[in-house]
């Protein structure tokens with residue numbers, strides 16, 4: 294399973310990249326705003342800065358919601374760097390834009406996916422990635438992981454090449470559950486990735502090893 298980090302924070306991206314397990318980055322307009330990034334020039338510069346840090350795909354979302362606007366913005370983003378993946382919302386014009394970019398060899402990430410039907414349409418349109426938001430589904434008492442399972446089954450039935458990118462991951466169990474049901478990629482915050490490391494027996498075991506080593510040294 295590929296690990297993407299879901300942030301526009303350059304320090305977090307650098308930290309994840311330094312770990313050596315990072316496969317890409319996803320952003321969205323809210324995450325960009327959180328870092329105080331606004332205005333076309335600043336936005337493009339920030340995406341380029343992210344591409345310069347990470348070895349892998351970088352999802353950059355369009356703001357336009359009409360076909361022509363999405364194509365204009367998407368092409369401009371894609372020109373920035375070959376790592377850019379144009380992120381398109383699952384709306385009617387979005388489907389057309391996914392097809393356009395797919396026909397023109399530009400990678401896409403279909404975002405704001407909350408149902409199997411939406412995921413099926415995204416795959417039919419040739420999306421590179423589909424992003425079901427599992428945390429937001431859990432927030433309203435729907436089962437996010439069950440949706441990943443359902444999409445996995447549908448994509449496998451028809452050998453769709455679209456990769457399932459589990460998004461809105463909030464905690465380590467989401468990551469483990471995504472791996473269990475066969476998500477191709479997960480994107481989550483640095484905190485969720487680092488939380489995978491934690492185990493009290495690792496901490497106490499390491500403390501004992503180091504203490505025993507010190508004791509033996511002083512004998």
Ligand code: E4P
Pocket residue numbers: 299319320321404424426428429460461462480
């Ligand atoms: C997906 O790519 C989105 O950026 C993201 O995962 C949304 O996560 P949230 O529900 O925690 O905002």
